Amino acid sequence: MSSISPHLALNQIMGPSHIVPASSRRLNIRLSLIIMDKRSKRLISEIEKALVSRPTKIPIKSIEKLLGKTQGSDRLHELLVGTKFALENNQAQTALLLSAISLTTFPENRDCWATFGYVIQIIAATPAVWSVLEKYLGKTQDPNLLIEFRHPIRLAGKQDLVKLLPIETVELNPILITLQVNVAQRESMELATKILEKGKIMLDSNSFSATTEGEFLYCYGEHLLSLGRHTDVIRLLKPFISDQKKIDQIPEDQQKPLRAVLSSAQSRLGDHLGALATSLTHSVSKLPMDESNAAFIYNIALIFSNLQLRETAAELYYLAFQMDKNDATTGFHALYQRSHLCNWEDRDNLKNACNSAIAHSFKQGTSRLRGARMLASCAFSATTMFDSLKLQSHLLERSAEAHSELPAQNQPPPIPRKTEKIKIAYLSADIYSHATAFLIAGLMESHDREKFDIYLFSYGINQADDSFRKRIRNAVGENFLEVSQWSDEQICASIRDEKIDITIDLKGFTQNGRPFLLYSRPAPLQINYLGYPASMGMPYIDYFVGDTYTLTNNNRKQFSERLITLPIFYQPPDSSRTLTESFDRSSHLDIAEDAIVLGAFNSIYKLTPKIYDIWLKLLSKHPKCILWLTDTSISGKSRLFKLATMAGIEPNRIIFAPFLDQEEHIGRLAHVDIFLDTYPCVGHTTATDALFQGIPIVTIAGETFASRVAASALHHIACSELIAESYDSYYQLLDEFINDKEKLEMISRKVKENVKKYQLFDTQRYTRVWEEALTGIFNQWKEGLSASDFFLKI
Numbered sequence: 001m002s003s004i005s006p007h008l009a010l011n012q013i014m015g016p017s018h019i020v021p022a023s024s025r026r027l028n029i030r031l032s033l034i035i036m037d038k039r040s041k042r043l044i045s046e047i048e049k050a051l052v053s054r055p056t057k058i059p060i061k062s063i064e065k066l067l068g069k070t071q072g073s074d075r076l077h078e079l080l081v082g083t084k085f086a087l088e089n090n091q092a093q094t095a096l097l098l099s100a101i102s103l104t105t106f107p108e109n110r111d112c113w114a115t116f117g118y119v120i121q122i123i124a125a126t127p128a129v130w131s132v133l134e135k136y137l138g139k140t141q142d143p144n145l146l147i148e149f150r151h152p153i154r155l156a157g158k159q160d161l162v163k164l165l166p167i168e169t170v171e172l173n174p175i176l177i178t179l180q181v182n183v184a185q186r187e188s189m190e191l192a193t194k195i196l197e198k199g200k201i202m203l204d205s206n207s208f209s210a211t212t213e214g215e216f217l218y219c220y221g222e223h224l225l226s227l228g229r230h231t232d233v234i235r236l237l238k239p240f241i242s243d244q245k246k247i248d249q250i251p252e253d254q255q256k257p258l259r260a261v262l263s264s265a266q267s268r269l270g271d272h273l274g275a276l277a278t279s280l281t282h283s284v285s286k287l288p289m290d291e292s293n294a295a296f297i298y299n300i301a302l303i304f305s306n307l308q309l310r311e312t313a314a315e316l317y318y319l320a321f322q323m324d325k326n327d328a329t330t331g332f333h334a335l336y337q338r339s340h341l342c343n344w345e346d347r348d349n350l351k352n353a354c355n356s357a358i359a360h361s362f363k364q365g366t367s368r369l370r371g372a373r374m375l376a377s378c379a380f381s382a383t384t385m386f387d388s389l390k391l392q393s394h395l396l397e398r399s400a401e402a403h404s405e406l407p408a409q410n411q412p413p414p415i416p417r418k419t420e421k422i423k424i425a426y427l428s429a430d431i432y433s434h435a436t437a438f439l440i441a442g443l444m445e446s447h448d449r450e451k452f453d454i455y456l457f458s459y460g461i462n463q464a465d466d467s468f469r470k471r472i473r474n475a476v477g478e479n480f481l482e483v484s485q486w487s488d489e490q491i492c493a494s495i496r497d498e499k500i501d502i503t504i505d506l507k508g509f510t511q512n513g514r515p516f517l518l519y520s521r522p523a524p525l526q527i528n529y530l531g532y533p534a535s536m537g538m539p540y541i542d543y544f545v546g547d548t549y550t551l552t553n554n555n556r557k558q559f560s561e562r563l564i565t566l567p568i569f570y571q572p573p574d575s576s577r578t579l580t581e582s583f584d585r586s587s588h589l590d591i592a593e594d595a596i597v598l599g600a601f602n603s604i605y606k607l608t609p610k611i612y613d614i615w616l617k618l619l620s621k622h623p624k625c626i627l628w629l630t631d632t633s634i635s636g637k638s639r640l641f642k643l644a645t646m647a648g649i650e651p652n653r654i655i656f657a658p659f660l661d662q663e664e665h666i667g668r669l670a671h672v673d674i675f676l677d678t679y680p681c682v683g684h685t686t687a688t689d690a691l692f693q694g695i696p697i698v699t700i701a702g703e704t705f706a707s708r709v710a711a712s713a714l715h716h717i718a719c720s721e722l723i724a725e726s727y728d729s730y731y732q733l734l735d736e737f738i739n740d741k742e743k744l745e746m747i748s749r750k751v752k753e754n755v756k757k758y759q760l761f762d763t764q765r766y767t768r769v770w771e772e773a774l775t776g777i778f779n780q781w782k783e784g785l786s787a788s789d790f791f792l793k794i
Contacts, residue, residue, distance in 0.1 A: 040066060044086055044094055051093040055126035063101070076106050083115060092123045100129045103145075104136035113148060120152045130158055137164040147175045155364060159183050174203055174216035181219055185407050189227060189489065192407075196220045200236075210249035214240065214258055221261040226369050228487040228514065233265035241278065253292070260299045270461070272306045279303055294324035298333075305337060311635055314338045321353070328357035329374040332381035339385065339605040342636040347609065351386070358382060358394045361401055372402040372516060379509035383534040384606070387680035387702035392534060392558035399537025399560070406519050414524040416782045417499060423453045424774065425495055425523065428506035428531070429460030429484075429513060435685040436506055436531055437468040438662060442574035442763035444475040448771060455479040455498065457491055460512055468662075488517045495522035501778055505541070508532025524781055528561060530571070533684070533706035535559040542787045543777065546570050549712035550705050558704060562787045564773050567794045569716040571688060571709075572770065573761040578663055585671045589628065589655060596625045596738055599672030599695070601657065601665075602686050604632040606678040612640070614731050615676060616647040619654075622738045628672065631656045669693040673744065674737055679730070682710040691717070692761060694752030696744075698733050700724045717754040722747065769794070 043066040050059035067078050079102040086095035099116040106112050120129075137145060143165055146153060153159060159182040162170060170176040177199040184192040196219070203216055217240055224233045241247055241262055247255060259278050266275035279300045287293040301316030314337035321330040331354040338344070362374040375398050382395060424447075430436040447454050456476045462484055463469055473480045483491050495503060503523040507513030510531050518526050519540045527543045528536050535544060537560045544561040547570040551563055585591065598615070600607070619625050629640075641651050660668065666689050669675075675690040677683050677699035683690070687710035690697050701711035701723050711723045724730035737744045759765050773792050780787070 040082070041085070044082060044089075044091055047097070048086070048091040048094045051097065051126055051128060055093070055128060056131075058097070058128045058131060063098075076102060076109065076112070079105070080111070080115065083119070087119070093126055093129075095119055096123045096125055096129050097132065100125075100132045104132055107136075107140070107142065117149065120149060125152070125156060130156070130161075134161060134164065137161060141165050141169070143169050143173060143176060146179060147173065150175055150179060153179070154182065171198070171202065174199060174208060174212050177202075178216055178219040181223065185223070187408055188410070189223075189407055192223060193227075196223060210246040211251070211254065213246070214250045214254055218254075218258050218261060221258070221265075225261055225265055227489060230265040230268045231485070233261060234269070237262040237265075256296050256299075260295070263299060263303060267303055267306050272303055276300075276303045276307070289323050291324040294320045294327060294330065297323070298327070298330050301330075301333065301337075305333070310337050310340050310633065314341055314343060318350075321350075324363075325353055326357055326360065326363060327374075328354060328360075328362065328382075329378040331357050332378040332385070335385055336381040336605060339607070340636070341633055342604065342607060342612075342639045344609045344639075354382070355386070355388075355391060358391060358398065362398060369402075369405050371398070371405050375399060375402045376509050376513070376515050379534070380511070380532065383509075383532070383704070383706050384681040387704050387707040389555060389558055389703050392555075392704060396535060396537040396558070396560055399535075403519075403538055406516060409520045411496075411520055411522075414521075416524075417501070421451060421453050422774065422778050423455065423499060423501045424504065425455040425457060425498070425500040425502070426504045426506055427457045427459065427491075427514075427517065429458070430506065430531070431456070431458040431460060431472055432463040432466040432469045433662060434468075437472060438574065438577075438685055439530060439572050440506070441468055441471050441475070442576055443572040443767055443770070444472050445576070446763050446767040448767075451775075452771065453479065455481065455500065457481050457483050457494075459483045459486065459491065459514060488514060489520075491517060492520050492522040501525065502527065502774060504529050505536075506531045508534075508536050525777060525787070527564070533709065534704070535561055543790070545773075546705060547712055547716070549715040550708045552703075552708075555704055555708075563789045563791075564777065565789070565791045566769060566773060567792055568766065568769055569713050569760060571684070571713075572766050573688065573763055575761045575763040577666070577692070588657075588668050588671055589626070591626050591655075592624070594624060596622065597628055597671055597673045598625055598676050598734075599628045599669065599674070599690070600676040600678070601628075601630050601669070601689070602678045602681075602683045604630050604636060606681040606683075608678065608680075610727060611676075611678050612643065614727065614734075616644060616649055617731065618734055618738065619644075619649050620647060621735070625653070625738060627654045627676075629654065629656050631658050665689070666692060669695055673748075674698060674734065676734070677710050679727075680704075680707045682707055684709045687713050688760075691751065691755055694748065694755060696722055696737070696747045696751045698722050698724065698730065698737070700726070700730050713760070717751070717758045717760050719747070719751055719754060722751075 043062050046062045047059050047066070050057070050062060066082060067075055070078055079098050083095050083098045083102065086098060096119050099112070099119045102112040103116040133145065136142070141164065146162060146165070153161060159179045162176055162179040162183060165176065170180050177195060181192045181195050184195055199216065200220065203213060217237055221233050221237045224236065237258065241258060263275035263278040266278060287297065297316050297320040301313045301320060304313035304316060314334060317330055317334035317337055321327065321334050324330065331350065335350050335354055362371045364370065379395055382391060426440070428436055444454065444456070454476055456472065456479065458481065462482055481494065500523045502525045503518055504527045505518060506529060507515070508528050508531050509515050513531070515536060519538065521540050525543070526541050527545060528541045529545045535558055539560070541561050543564050544559050545564045545566065547566045547568065550570060551565050556563070589597065598618070615627055619627060637656060640654065644651060644654055657668070669690055670693050672690070672695050675695045675697040677687065677697055679700040680702050682699055683697070687697055687699070691713055697710055697714060699710040699714065699722065701708050714720060714722050722733070724733050737747065755761065769792065773790060776792065777787070777790050
């Protein structure tokens, strides 16, 4: 076939563009200049074509013709030269297959290991290659193959190869145990936990390299993190990472994921400074601009975000996204944090890049649940920052991929109980003075205890003295469960033990949520309600709740869930809320008596340059108008003031409202003449706060559910004349009301009257409608009917 010069090193065979690891030894065969004959070239081309067209089949005949009857070192010579030629001529699958045959035929030759190790790092293996390796393992049960090539094995999802080894061999090697755990996680998280616990005992009883120990601990820590056992993660990893002698022996690329798992656990338990110390091992500014550093910078940005150090977090997220434009999560975080600061520099390009990134699958990594975590991390930003049904369809695609990563569940299907009461369990992290608590407090008090047993699983921070937490706890009574220290499995076990009929997730993909908590389906029916204004895209969530305005034929496709369509505004009201005494305007605003107050109390991140430009045009045209905004950071104020000055607006016409308790905040809304809504992320709870005071809201109705909430509230009190369909009509509506005092007074009276007339804040009425919907879907299930869209009529 060819001849090559004597004792030529392997990296010389590959040439300067194909350098292999320095550990490879010189070949013990005679080599001279390589001259490939036409027949050999043709056979290699045939092998490549066969592998491309039928990747599962090994082209045995062509390979036998290529190698002929050669044996021993001559056969090795032919395989290595064939590998080199295939690589140089872009016949990648042939190169990988020949190097696999070299390795499995001559396992005692270290050059074969080095060659295969090099090639499989740059080429994804076909089933034919895995077939060669599987056959070799079946014959030799050689553990070194799995240990040496564990990384490409994990990336290819071929951890099942570990089953070909004797169990006693696996249980004595930490690396093999991690592969065994990867396999077990697909079947049972409990089984995986037991394997890791046993492996840890073995690890502690023997001496292994720091690199091996670190790899095992990463696997164990990542597993515990996925179970929500954050305290156990810290106990496991902190001693090892704090041992400077050990950690210094570990390569940098292995240290980063270890630190990331520990810092994530610390951050989730509120130790943000500890998480920061864990992650900041090097100066970020010195890191090269490449993808390998993007994840590291992202983790540091996440910690700064948790510490509410938004300016730094925003720039770090932005830097990480510049390093890796395929990482949608980082891009959406950059957009979200910059929006909190009213930093709109490069906003259009950033939004376009985010749109492009989310259209593709999340990048695979060593973490089993990486896709699920990335989805949970960016879905809220993607939903609230865009009014795009196409983007929502991409989120559904990512959700389907994330769900495929979750381990299989073997729980038996729930059996209908013979009971008079339906057991309902609400789950949330926001049982304190938070928008969710403001909405559900009255509902919790109004549920019919003759027909329903109500439970509430609170897995957020326990703020025992918070007034709304006390109120909800008192309403739920002994069924209020403080579960912030419980793992997902423990919460689900409790749901099963209590024989809950319907679980209601109030968080979804929102901050501090546990969106995968219910994936084991602990209850027969599971609902996505109130907190996350979009589909979770998960088959274990049966229903999403909306109303006749937020849900349309056009946006139906943005939901994987069946829809519960209420005939009234879908948000639960609280008619028992009280207001503080309303003082005159001067107690809040130092303005002229005839000033027109334009109030905008949505979270500042919802403000966009297009909406703010409209507000500035209105201020410029109407000198008596004052803009009253939600308070924001110093840098955010500075940017808004700068834009106002450029538009010729005096800074004293823009006033920032400090944070107040809920009752005081709603009290001061009485001094607002018109409530300015934002878009595409419109007011939700803030919109109903304004309507509670009878303040007219001007909003834009978009396509997605999230962009139609404020308009829905207006629709359900027959005030659709306040709903705009575009930026232009939004400006025109506001301009008309500001221009025409009589028209403004008329719509203000109508809002006040219709809020009462259409019972927008009648908690008892809402609760009965809500309970009717829950009863309806539960009866369908009891009758053995599949879940379907449920449209309730008054």
